[in-house]
Amino acid sequence: xxxxxLTVNGRACLFEADDDKTPLLDLLREDLRLTGTRxxxxxxxxxxxxxxxxxxxxxxxxxxxxxxxxxxxxxxxGLDPRLHEAFVAEQAAQCAYCSSGMLVAxxxxxxxxxxxxxxxxxxxxxxxxCRCGAHPRIVRAVLRAAxxxxx
Amino acid sequence: xRLEFAADGSVRVHTGKVELGQGIRTALAQIAADELGLAPExxxxxxxxxxTSPDEGITSGSLSVQDGGSxxxxxxxxxxxxxxxxxxxxxRSWPRNDLAAKFAGDAVFIHDLVLDGLLHGRVLxxxxxxxxxxxxxxxxxxxxxxxxxxxxxxxxxxxxxxxxRAADRAVERLAPSLRWGDGTPWVDDAAAVAAAGPGxxxxxxxxxxxxxxxRTLSARYRKPWIAxxxxxxxxALARWQGGQLEVWSHSQGIFHLRRDLAxxxxxxxxxxxxxxxxxxxxxxxxxxxxxAFDAAWLAREVPGQPVRVLWSRADEMSRxxxxxxxxxxxxxxxxxxGTVRHWRHDVWSPGHSRRPGRSATPALLxxxxxxxxxxxxxxxxxxxxxxxxxxxxxxxGYALPAWRxxxxxxxxxxxxxxxxxxxxxxANVFAAESFVDEIVQATGDEPLAWRRRHLAHxxxxxxxxxxxxxxxxxxxxxxxxxxxxxxxxxxxxxxGAWCAVVAEVEAAAQLRVRRLxxxxxxxxxxxxxxxxxxxxxxAIQATSxxxxxAVTFDAHGVTSADWDAYPILRFSExxxxxxxxxxxxxxSLGAGEASLGPxxxxxxxxLFDALGVRVRDLPLTPDRIVAAMDAAGA
Numbered sequence: 001x002x003x004x005x006l007t008v009n010g011r012a013c014l015f016e017a018d019d020d021k022t023p024l025l026d027l028l029r030e031d032l033r034l035t036g037t038r039x040x041x042x043x044x045x046x047x048x049x050x051x052x053x054x055x056x057x058x059x060x061x062x063x064x065x066x067x068x069x070x071x072x073x074x075x076x077x078g079l080d081p082r083l084h085e086a087f088v089a090e091q092a093a094q095c096a097y098c099s100s101g102m103l104v105a106x107x108x109x110x111x112x113x114x115x116x117x118x119x120x121x122x123x124x125x126x127x128x129x130c131r132c133g134a135h136p137r138i139v140r141a142v143l144r145a146a147x148x149x150x151x
Numbered sequence: 152x153r154l155e156f157a158a159d160g161s162v163r164v165h166t167g168k169v170e171l172g173q174g175i176r177t178a179l180a181q182i183a184a185d186e187l188g189l190a191p192e193x194x195x196x197x198x199x200x201x202x203t204s205p206d207e208g209i210t211s212g213s214l215s216v217q218d219g220g221s222x223x224x225x226x227x228x229x230x231x232x233x234x235x236x237x238x239x240x241x242x243r244s245w246p247r248n249d250l251a252a253k254f255a256g257d258a259v260f261i262h263d264l265v266l267d268g269l270l271h272g273r274v275l276x277x278x279x280x281x282x283x284x285x286x287x288x289x290x291x292x293x294x295x296x297x298x299x300x301x302x303x304x305x306x307x308x309x310x311x312x313x314x315x316r317a318a319d320r321a322v323e324r325l326a327p328s329l330r331w332g333d334g335t336p337w338v339d340d341a342a343a344v345a346a347a348g349p350g351x352x353x354x355x356x357x358x359x360x361x362x363x364x365x366r367t368l369s370a371r372y373r374k375p376w377i378a379x380x381x382x383x384x385x386x387a388l389a390r391w392q393g394g395q396l397e398v399w400s401h402s403q404g405i406f407h408l409r410r411d412l413a414x415x416x417x418x419x420x421x422x423x424x425x426x427x428x429x430x431x432x433x434x435x436x437x438x439x440x441x442x443a444f445d446a447a448w449l450a451r452e453v454p455g456q457p458v459r460v461l462w463s464r465a466d467e468m469s470r471x472x473x474x475x476x477x478x479x480x481x482x483x484x485x486x487x488x489g490t491v492r493h494w495r496h497d498v499w500s501p502g503h504s505r506r507p508g509r510s511a512t513p514a515l516l517x518x519x520x521x522x523x524x525x526x527x528x529x530x531x532x533x534x535x536x537x538x539x540x541x542x543x544x545x546x547x548g549y550a551l552p553a554w555r556x557x558x559x560x561x562x563x564x565x566x567x568x569x570x571x572x573x574x575x576x577x578a579n580v581f582a583a584e585s586f587v588d589e590i591v592q593a594t595g596d597e598p599l600a601w602r603r604r605h606l607a608h609x610x611x612x613x614x615x616x617x618x619x620x621x622x623x624x625x626x627x628x629x630x631x632x633x634x635x636x637x638x639x640x641x642x643x644x645x646x647g648a649w650c651a652v653v654a655e656v657e658a659a660a661q662l663r664v665r666r667l668x669x670x671x672x673x674x675x676x677x678x679x680x681x682x683x684x685x686x687x688x689x690a691i692q693a694t695s696x697x698x699x700x701a702v703t704f705d706a707h708g709v710t711s712a713d714w715d716a717y718p719i720l721r722f723s724e725x726x727x728x729x730x731x732x733x734x735x736x737x738x739s740l741g742a743g744e745a746s747l748g749p750x751x752x753x754x755x756x757x758l759f760d761a762l763g764v765r766v767r768d769l770p771l772t773p774d775r776i777v778a779a780m781d782a783a784g785a
Contacts, residue, residue, distance in 0.1 A: 018296065019316070026316050035263040036256015040382050041464040045714040048382055076256040084254045091246060091680055094688050095172025096253035097382045097431035103254065122722045129714065131382050132172055132432045133691030134684070135725040 009078030036076035047128030057108035076100040086145035094132030167207030171433035186227030188237025209404035213741025244680035261428035278708025281334030288328035305522035343563035350559035357553025372582035375701035377474040383431030384467035385438035389446035401430025407508025436569035438471035444515040469709035474571025479582035489594030501568040502530030503540030544576040549605035580748025584639040618670035623653035637756025648745035654753035664726040693750035695720035
């Protein structure tokens with residue numbers, strides 16, 4: 001049985017996988033009961049399942065465990081609370097199902113671009129789908145978190 | 152609505168209305184706090200549960216604040232008088248009471264629900280409701296670790312496993328051996344419309360006059376099938392115990408679901424309990440009820456144990472009910488002075504409601520697919536007095552001397568059609584508001600002026616029209632090549648909110664919506680930010696429909712089964728949206744559906760303003776725009 005070690009939200013995890021092709025998403029949701037990372041499509045096409053892998057936002061629904069071995073994974077639960085607060089302050093969601101992925105993508109953006117423009121935010125989130133039409137609020141929330149005034 | 156007061160003065164509100172992502176639990180809490188003179192933390196609105204909540208039908212039709220809110224105010228008034236001097240809670244933008252937990256990743260969605268001994272189910276079914284299962288080798292999947300059952304019942308295949316991953320592996324193992332058979336071959340929209348009958352007159356005023364007419368204008372508009380395309384696939388949990396069925400569901404109508412589950416399994420409704428748990432965005436009759444049947448069907452195999460069924464993304468795109476395609480033909484007889492003497496609106500459409508709770512047999516997909524299938528109820532249009540379906544917003548809101556509105560029912564075999572946000576209003580408003588602009592163009596009139604003249608009887612309509620136009624700088628606009636502004640107005644269902652939209656677009660290689668300026672009158676505003684969120688969200692969703700969306704299908708089933716085949720609007724394509732709420736002390740009206748029709752129409756009108764060509768078939772794709780320009784000899 002392959003043993004996979006990785007760090008999740010700062011804690012070392014050891015996983016004995018009978019199938020190391022299991023997506024990281026399954027480990028997070030079912031084994032670690034971290035329900036914040038969401039299943040949307042299983043295809044990496046919607047962004048709902050995004051996590052930070054070594055600081056970079058990535059889909060977890062199509063990331064096999066073997067590829068996550070030795071990595072430092074951060075889920076929405078492990079993000080800076082000020083990012084969450086910014087989303088609350090801007091009421092940046094309707095159904096909020098896409099929000100975890102948005103928050104993670106935002107965190108990834110802010111790591112590399114601490115003072116983004118609205119255009120930077122749009123580019124960073126462009127692969128993330130929102131069906132409810134909360135896009136303008138989400139952009140404002142990310143700019144707010146960055147301490148940048150929305151244009 | 153039912154209220155339960157605690158000793159400390161706090162109150163729990165038992166409501167049958169459910170959270171769809173629209174913030175209704177917050178709005179209702181605000182209303183209760185307002186009537187009872189309480190602070191936000193003293194009011195809790197409970198999730199709906201058939202065991203404890205009143206039956207308030209379906210959460211739909213933009214009626215929750217309007218009807219549910221009124222019922223709540225009455226319940227509060229009956230419970231105790233409003234404390235003198237208590238501060239008003241309505242008109243304030245209370246933050247949503249559910250978002251912080253959802254942002255934190257807390258286990259609050261139905262997809263997160265875990266019960267003791269939970270098993271995981273998958274259901275496989277043919278592409279069509281009446282399709283068949285021709286061949287399947289169940290043996291290989293049965294031996295996989297964690298797989299407890301692999302079963303077949305008619306056209307349905309089910310898997311029960313101890314983990315979600317094990318269930319997925321069983322499905323993968325089954326896939327190569329599966330052969331599905333066709334049901335009744337589906338026909339395309341042109342053929343389906345051609346097969347529809349002469350139609351039924353929905354409304355009529357006056358009659359056609361033959362004298363004094365100079366000409367008749369005519370145009371035909373089309374809207375394709377639209378998918379709900381929620382970000383989460385449908386999900387449900389079920390458990391049988393001693394002949395009692397418990398279900399956890401994100402259904403819009405838990406009492407209707409309860410009734411139809413009872414019909415499906417041949418038990419008393421009293422033996423079924425349905426609890427609502429939040430799903431992802433719900434925009435109408437989606438797969439929530441169907442997956443509840445699936446969970447109950449599988450759970451019956453393992454009495455005493457709960458089974459969770461999650462639909463795949465492909466099933467979510469292709470097996471759920473869809474918003475049906477509509478064709479609208481408009482004709483106007485014009486007098487010499489350009490005035491409309493007779494207006495004819497014909498709409499061809501499948502039914503817009505195939506919801507549970509209304510028929511002698513269950514409206515649950517799986518119940519039509521077992522070895523002893525129950526007859527599938529047809530998709531209907533509710534009476535126009537209840538808002539109508541295909542004919543919603545087909546009757547003009549304008550002061551016209553005479554009209555004739557006809558609905559032609561499309562019943563040819565096609566995908567399953569049911570209620571999607573705003574129902575027929577999107578196609579009807581898109582068509583009618585485009586046609587108004589075509590009349591304006593043909594008679595040398597002006598879009599705002601024409602609408603003003605024909606809405607003189609409706610002050611609230613005039614007010615939203617003027618506000619949207621003013622905020623968008625309509626009167627000052629300057630013609631710039633490839634850039635256009637378009638205007639549209641509708642009062643949703645003729646009984647709901649008034650909404651006017653100005654769309655600003657640029658049309659280069661493709662159509663890009665730069666800005667939407669929206670003015671809306673929803674009566675007394677309970678939660679301003681909540682209303683704005685719904686209007687803006689609806690407008691962005693409508694922009695996606697207008698620019699990008701069309702379900703594809705052939706004779707055998709829906710073919711648009713993933714996000715590549717069914718793209719929706721991305722961040723880089725979302726317009727700036729400004730929403731202006733008109734203040735009012737009139738009864739509160741729902742905001743959830745008011746902006747969709749006017750937004751689609753305003754975009755189409757703006758496209759005409761930008762390029763001088765009229766596209767009458769949605770979505771407004773680059774191909775269609777180019778084809779229209781070619782046809783116009785541009």
